Each structure stands twice: as C-alpha cells, then as structure tokens.
Amino acid sequence: MYRNILIATDGSDLAEKAVSHGVSLAKSVGGKVTAVIVETPFNVFSVPESQIRQMPAAFAQHAEHVKQHAGKVLNHVAGAAKAAGVPCDTVQVEDDQPYRAIIKTAEDEGCDLIVMASHGRSGISAVLLGSVTNKVLTHTKIPVLVCH
Numbered sequence: 001m002y003r004n005i006l007i008a009t010d011g012s013d014l015a016e017k018a019v020s021h022g023v024s025l026a027k028s029v030g031g032k033v034t035a036v037i038v039e040t041p042f043n044v045f046s047v048p049e050s051q052i053r054q055m056p057a058a059f060a061q062h063a064e065h066v067k068q069h070a071g072k073v074l075n076h077v078a079g080a081a082k083a084a085g086v087p088c089d090t091v092q093v094e095d096d097q098p099y100r101a102i103i104k105t106a107e108d109e110g111c112d113l114i115v116m117a118s119h120g121r122s123g124i125s126a127v128l129l130g131s132v133t134n135k136v137l138t139h140t141k142i143p144v145l146v147c148h
Helices: 013-029 049-084 098-108 123-129 132-139
Strands: 004-008 032-039 088-094 113-117 144-147
Touching: 004 013, 004 098, 013 032, 013 049, 013 113, 013 144, 032 049, 032 098, 049 088, 088 098, 098 113, 098 132, 113 132, 132 144
Parallel strands: 004 032, 004 113, 032 088, 113 144
Antiparallel strands: none
C-alpha cells in the first residue's frame, strides 16, 4: 500500500502527532518514512536600516539558527523511526511557500502518502491565515493524511 511516507513537521507539539502516526503507519505496512522540515529563507527586509552594515552577520545568524532547529527536529523524527525499526530519510528545505516545498519533496522522493498536522482553524481565521495543510490538499495528487 504505502511504501514511502512523507512526514511534514515543524517540530511543534501538534506536528508530533503526525510524526507518531506516520512512523506507526510505516511500521505497520513495512514502509519507510521521509521527514521534511521547511524553513523560511533569510529576509533582508527584516534587518533594520540602522543595522544594514551588519547584514552578513544577520544572515550567518539566521543560517545557524535554521541549521540547529532543522537538525533537532529531523533528528527527533529519525530517532522515533529508528526506535520503531522504520527506515528514515530526512530533508531540510528553505522556501517561503512551505506547501510547495512539501509537495515537491514528496514528488522528488517518490512518496506515496503525505502525513501532516493541521491546526484546525476554521471560519475567518482559516480564510485570512490560510493553511499549509489546506494548500497541500488543494495542490497535490498524492494522498494526504491529516492529523489533528
């Protein structure tokens, strides 16, 4: 059925549900998991004009923060998969549109299911804020398992 399950995570408590479900499902079907975290690229406009000369340092600080955060999150998923006896690959992507990066990673890695969490926003909040999960559901042909 599912041989390579993409688990999209941001390291949040809510995303932990997706990690748990994805790893358990992969174990039950004898599949593997690919964990992806999508980080926001460095935004030059976030550096105040008064600190423009410090841009290289701000960029380096951002890069280090992204590396540490992504490493921590992906190592956690890899550890959970290892404990369950499930093979795991990890992917870190920088993109200002996380839904695009999740779908592209699933396609590039040959995944046949995407597992991710949803904050469950509804009403005007969902309309104004949008939802990475909703965008993935709307733009992919790969089946998606949404964990709440």
